[in-house]
Amino acid sequence: MARRNRTTNTEGEKEAVTTKQPPTNNTGPKAYTRTAAGTTRIRTCLSLVVLLTAVTFGIWRWPWLGISRSPGGIVDQSESLYDPAFEVADLPGRGKGLIAIRDIQQGELLIKERPVLRIPQQINTSPTTYLSQILSTLPPSDTRFYNLSFVHLPPHLHHDPLQVALAIVQTNAVSAGPDHVGVFPTMARLNHACAGAFNAVYSWREGEGVLVVHALKGISKGQELLTTYTDSKRKRDDRRNYLLSQYAFNCTCAVCSLPPSESAASDQRLETMASLYQQFASWGTGAIDGREAADIARAIWNLGDEEGYWSERGRLAGDVVWVAAAHSDISAMREWAELAVRWYGYELGRDSEQVREMEEVVSRPEKHRGWGTRTEMAIGDREI
Numbered sequence: 050m051a052r053r054n055r056t057t058n059t060e061g062e063k064e065a066v067t068t069k070q071p072p073t074n075n076t077g078p079k080a081y082t083r084t085a086a087g088t089t090r091i092r093t094c095l096s097l098v099v100l101l102t103a104v105t106f107g108i109w110r111w112p113w114l115g116i117s118r119s120p121g122g123i124v125d126q127s128e129s130l131y132d133p134a135f136e137v138a139d140l141p142g143r144g145k146g147l148i149a150i151r152d153i154q155q156g157e158l159l160i161k162e163r164p165v166l167r168i169p170q171q172i173n174t175s176p177t178t179y180l181s182q183i184l185s186t187l188p189p190s191d192t193r194f195y196n197l198s199f200v201h202l203p204p205h206l207h208h209d210p211l212q213v214a215l216a217i218v219q220t221n222a223v224s225a226g227p228d229h230v231g232v233f234p235t236m237a238r239l240n241h242a243c244a245g246a247f248n249a250v251y252s253w254r255e256g257e258g259v260l261v262v263h264a265l266k267g268i269s270k271g272q273e274l275l276t277t278y279t280d281s282k283r284k285r286d287d288r289r290n291y292l293l294s295q296y297a298f299n300c301t302c303a304v305c306s307l308p309p310s311e312s313a314a315s316d317q318r319l320e321t322m323a324s325l326y327q328q329f330a331s332w333g334t335g336a337i338d339g340r341e342a343a344d345i346a347r348a349i350w351n352l353g354d355e356e357g358y359w360s361e362r363g364r365l366a367g368d369v370v371w372v373a374a375a376h377s378d379i380s381a382m383r384e385w386a387e388l389a390v391r392w393y394g395y396e397l398g399r400d401s402e403q404v405r406e407m408e409e410v411v412s413r414p415e416k417h418r419g420w421g422t423r424t425e426m427a428i429g430d431r432e433i
């Protein structure tokens with residue numbers, strides 16, 4: 050979930066900032082925020098046609114705007130966390146990580162926490178000055194931030210608390226809304242795996258000011274909870290080079306460890322998925338019609354089954370709902386909206402805004418904002 054960017058503050062100082070990059074359908078971007086997780090990709094495209102506002106939270110910068118600090122990281126005890134699902138453990142060769150201490154069901158809420166600090170993407174002072182101000186407000190007894198791991202800091206700077214703090218942010222910060230990144234002390238212990246090998250997805254909920262992590266797949270007791278730090282619909286070598294340069298580790302996840310012929314087949318599937326996503330989005334410019342778009346979505350879905358790559362399915366189904374709505378195909382709308390409810394439920398939570406939105410589509414399809422904006426057309430049965 051990461052991407053390194055050079056950011057320049059108003060004093061002209063340059064700082065390299067790395068932040069994690071969760072799964073996205075886009076080719077470059079990141080930030081699987083609650084809002085980004087919905088229909089961001091296709092809406093960006095559709096905006097040309099149906100005047101939607103494009104919402105792309107994917108670009109990972111750390112521009113600086115001003116000081117903002119959220120209440121310290123609190124793991125919400127009000128939900129499933131009464132029955133803790135994992136523990137933090139020391140894992141050989143990978144620092145700490147989260148290990149399931151019981152079987153976990155697909156879609157279960159694993160973590161709900163506030164940031165220990167939340168940083169605007171843009172500030173008007175130097176990053177270290179900024180961090181020094183914000184960290185001075187942390188109670189001395191709150192060691193959660195300083196306990197986090199960091200990489201890429203030369204040993205001679207390890208005694209410098211501000212350089213350490215900057216490295217901690219770079220190693221652990223994730224998207225916390227369109228204009229912010231945040232450090233979440235429990236979620237930050239999640240290690241990475243690629244494509245079909247990660248089993249947990251995080252998303253930011255702006256309205257609640259919390260980050261939630263859900264189980265994308267069922268996880269057995271003793272297994273490690275793993276998320277993805279990048280868009281892993283890329284070739285193995287590209288993913289591994291990226292992870293090494295940004296996070297200083299060689300990925301040996303189940304997908305990266307496949308024997309050569311299986312690895313080549315996996316690369317092929319992932320690249321095809323990425324390319325199909327682009328073709329799918331071209332419906333927004335009228336390059337393909339609704340039926341073709343739905344066919345492509347089905348092809349993506351089937352490749353995801355073959356690869357075990359299940360992330361982003363709520364968004365994909367939600368995008369097809371949009372296509373079906375534009376072509377006034379109520380039956381397809383309902384079918385895809387039901388699918389979106391299910392997969393948004395796993396990835397973002399049954400109580401997410403996206404699930405509510407899709408439930409609304411199921412009950413009142415003609416109220417959809419995209420309704421009837423294209424030629425009437427049956428886009429085909431869901432067949433998934």
Ligand SMILES: C[S@@+](CC[C@H](N)C(=O)[O-])C[C@H]1O[C@@H](n2cnc3c(N)ncnc32)[C@H](O)[C@@H]1O
Pocket residue numbers: 142143144145146197198199200220221237238239240241242295296297298299300301302
């Ligand atoms: C956000 S931290 C994850 C938690 C970290 N392991 C810890 O001890 O706090 C990111 C760092 O964890 C390590 N890491 C994450 N995923 C890994 C993996 N699959 N294999 C080895 N190390 C990994 C790398 O050092 C990476 O820079």
